[in-house]
Amino acid sequence: xxxxxxxxxxxxxxxxxAAGAGALAAxxxxxxAGQTITWKLQTSWPGGxxxxxxxxxxxxxxxxxxxxxxxxxxxxKDVVGDFQLFDAVKNGVLDAMNPFTLYWAxxxxxxxxxxxxxxxxxxxxxxxTFYYGLGGLEMARKLFADQGMYYVGPVxxxxxxxxxxxxxxxxxxxxxxxxxxxxxxxxxxxQELGAKTTLLPGSEIFPALEKGTIDVADYVGPAINYAxxxxxxxxxxxxxxxxxxxxxxxxxxxxxxxxxKSWNALPPxxxxxxxxxxxxxxxxxxxxxxAADQEAWKKFEADGTEVTRLSTDDVEVITEIAVRRWYxxxxxxxxxxxxxxxxxxxxxxxxxxxxxxxxxxGQTLKL
Numbered sequence: 250x251x252x253x254x255x256x257x258x259x260x261x262x263x264x265x266x267a268a269g270a271g272a273l274a275a276x277x278x279x280x281x282a283g284q285t286i287t288w289k290l291q292t293s294w295p296g297g298x299x300x301x302x303x304x305x306x307x308x309x310x311x312x313x314x315x316x317x318x319x320x321x322x323x324x325x326k327d328v329v330g331d332f333q334l335f336d337a338v339k340n341g342v343l344d345a346m347n348p349f350t351l352y353w354a355x356x357x358x359x360x361x362x363x364x365x366x367x368x369x370x371x372x373x374x375x376x377x378t379f380y381y382g383l384g385g386l387e388m389a390r391k392l393f394a395d396q397g398m399y400y401v402g403p404v405x406x407x408x409x410x411x412x413x414x415x416x417x418x419x420x421x422x423x424x425x426x427x428x429x430x431x432x433x434x435x436x437x438x439x440q441e442l443g444a445k446t447t448l449l450p451g452s453e454i455f456p457a458l459e460k461g462t463i464d465v466a467d468y469v470g471p472a473i474n475y476a477x478x479x480x481x482x483x484x485x486x487x488x489x490x491x492x493x494x495x496x497x498x499x500x501x502x503x504x505x506x507x508x509x510k511s512w513n514a515l516p517p518x519x520x521x522x523x524x525x526x527x528x529x530x531x532x533x534x535x536x537x538x539x540a541a542d543q544e545a546w547k548k549f550e551a552d553g554t555e556v557t558r559l560s561t562d563d564v565e566v567i568t569e570i571a572v573r574r575w576y577x578x579x580x581x582x583x584x585x586x587x588x589x590x591x592x593x594x595x596x597x598x599x600x601x602x603x604x605x606x607x608x609x610x611g612q613t614l615k616l
Contacts, residue, residue, distance in 0.1 A: 306526075430467050
């Protein structure tokens with residue numbers, strides 16, 4: 250075995266170990282002529298702990314690679330608008346992005362199945378199983394490669410909750426409400442419940458609530474939503490039954506996706522390192538946000554915010570609508586059907602049992 254091969258094996262093992270042990274420093278990763286590779290990355294986080302974690306992680310990369318790779322972080326709208334991130338990375342304006350993956354459902358129908366959807370996979374471990382055990386990562390990478398980008402990996406952060414100016418105590422209370430949602434299948438489910446939905450990036454939710462353009466808004470979890478001022482413009486938070494924080498996006502996933510030109514410019518060992526770092530970032534990101542959420546609940550309570558919960562009967566209504574939407578989106582193209590079939594088999598397995606034969610009776614999947 251050659252010295253080069255031994256070194257490569259060592260680097261790959263070291264990078265993989267770093268993913269599970271944040272205290273470990275990255276190995277020295279050789280770049281062309283010892284020069285620093287610099288990437289510009291923009292996140293969808295407009296503020297709060299999500300943005301801070303993203304910036305801290307980006308700033309750590311230079312030290313962890315001994316100055317051979319540097320990430321320059323940008324918050325939402327710093328370079329381009331949230332919904333322009335896709336084209337900005339594809340066209341090289343940015344090297345990489347950290348968006349909410351669901352934002353691209355209009356461009357890539359299968360993207361609706363790359364983040365949690367109503368009554369689908371509902372725990373972080375289940376999504377990790379899909380991505381890292383059931384072939385989801387390879388499926389996602391194929392989708393984005395067709396668009397000239399490299400999907401490095403998913404980034405976990407937590408469930409979404411609904412803020413409103415009026416109490417939402419049952420699904421009937423969504424009828425007629427002007428509601429911000431992320432689009433895709435989620436919006437369609439609430440449209441069937443009678444809501445008048447609109448698509449807005451996170452940075453535009455507060456002013457829309459303040460002006461009365463909308464009176465209900467979904468966004469992420471309590472820590473970030475509190476930092477964005479939602480308790481100042483709403484009085485209520487609506488969630489699912491106890492133990493089910495969100496019935497429509499219980500595990501809202503982000504990702505790190507890189508322009509193919511920037512990705513291909515990395516040496517092989519550096520690619521291994523970045524993939525491991527994204528997995529490590531996902532773990533740190535998720536845990537830190539969940540911890541911050543516990544403090545945020547106390548702040549909402551102190552501000553007089555009332556938490557309301559949907560009932561199990563409401564969940565049955567949403568499930569009936571959701572199943573129809575699953576198949577409608579899965580049948581938009583073969584990639585969507587393939588991804589959904591992988592998840593459906595998992596949900597119907599004894600491991601989960603979320604879906605039964607009677608729930609999908611009469612539905613057809615066009616593989």
